[in-house]
Amino acid sequence: MEHDVKPATWVAHAGGAKDQSSGGVVPAIQPATTFYRDSDYGLHNPDNIYLRPHSENLRQAEAVIQKLEGAAETLLFPSGMAAIAAAFRWLPNGARVVLQDGIYWGTTKWIQAFCQRRGITLLTVDASDTEALAAICQDGVDLVFVETPSNPWLKIADIAKAAEAAHTNGGILVVDATAATPILSKPLALGADIVMHSATKALNGHSDVLGGVLSCREQGEIWEAIRTDRADSGAMLGPFEAWLLMRGMRTLALRVERMSENAQALATYFADHPAVEDVLYPGLPTHPAHALAKSQMTGGFGGLMSVLVKGDMQNALAVAGRLNLFVRATSLGGVESLVEHRYSVESHTGLPQNLLRLSVGIEDVQDLIDDFAQALGQ
Structure with missing residues (x-):
């Protein structure tokens, strides 16, 4: 070849x-x-x-x-x-x-x-x-x-x-x-x-x-x-x-393209959501290193992001518990979208108690947005 x-x-x-x-x-x-x-x-x-x-x-x-x-x-x-x-x-x-x-x-x-x-x-x-x-x-x-x-x-x-x-x-x-x-x-x-x-x-x-x-x-x-x-x-x-x-x-390029597109759309959705305190994703222009990420990454910004839910730890856990499509599991990069409450895994590192880590998969992005819409109650 x-x-x-x-x-x-x-x-x-x-x-x-x-x-x-x-x-x-x-x-x-x-x-x-x-x-x-x-x-x-x-x-x-x-x-x-x-x-x-x-x-x-x-x-x-x-x-x-x-x-x-x-x-x-x-x-x-x-x-x-x-x-x-x-x-x-x-x-x-x-x-x-x-x-x-x-x-x-x-x-x-x-x-x-x-x-x-x-x-x-x-x-x-x-x-x-x-x-x-x-x-x-x-x-x-x-x-x-x-x-x-x-x-x-x-x-x-x-x-x-x-x-x-x-x-x-x-x-x-x-x-x-x-x-x-x-x-x-x-x-x-x-x-x-x-x-x-x-x-x-x-x-x-x-x-x-x-x-x-x-x-x-x-x-x-x-x-x-x-x-x-x-x-x-x-x-x-x-x-x-x-x-x-x-x-x-063999499907890596297609999967990464779809995951990046889905994550970008979700990040944009979260950025204006009244129940979200902050969203950490380098694809957003508001990210402090967006320009650097854009210069080092070609074709997207990947499927990993973190979301800070407004409120305390119980609020974040409740949102994660109401999700239907996002699987509550540890890992990232798979075809299926995952959600993890990282403080429950590594509380000793000082992570915010309201942080949810998301691994965005290749599903239909509107389904993913709708899943979070009902989980956030908006």
Whole structure:
């Protein structure tokens, strides 16, 4: 398949992957854990020895994501957190890490514990404040980690300036772009060294695969350490999960387009609603980083948003309880719309008690608006 086709075409054709043995237009699943040698003990297929580091289904899915990211190489992992852990485990004891605050709590919790165990200095900063980020890096840094758009605050970090702050002071920049997807954002092109996604979310898009992915701008010493660690530790996505991920990605461009359109319409609806205190969505012109988001994201602003319901925690819970189409569940990026009262999950982080996090799906947008209209009582 020609490599100069547009992303929507690339993913729809699964990067040209087919079943060569049968002629099937869908790649086959190869679940073998080991691969045979010929009579002279030479490998029948030099690419395959043992499943832990060698999987045809994994390579096919990685090739699709690599092209979308414009990456030098892509590696899949069994979960988003496994991918984040791999992006950090190369750090030596005594290293310095700068972490964006107000991001997904699972990420923050793991990084805090990891740095404490390893004697790594961990500094946190509001990465949407480019001057504050640059200042905190001035004493030297090994790794800067940002999440943009952030979850659940929907803050936008300037990726190019974050990369400059990291590189000027001796470090690398890792960007979690899960909420944006490779369809809307290309962090590597803006200077990031590694981009991470929870493949569980929009990449797969059907709430039935757990996975994570890292892609690099250049294959240097750090990336080689990450690749080796993945193989040696066995942090591999299984063949069936990789096959499901490939199947999900074939509609990625269409799903992201629809999710972004629906989210934009919902955000506009909420912006003027008398029962809504505030709506956090970078697609709104009133968002403080709307211009930056528009410059970094092409084709929309994604399906993630947060809404602050007027009143207290009980008001927000009551609204969530009255919703019929929005499923009350934790996650984002699926075809179905989800709602979550984040304070119930992470009250210790200081989130507003009236905040509802929404993952907007691909349903008819008027149905979604009508669902909230009756839930808000307006």
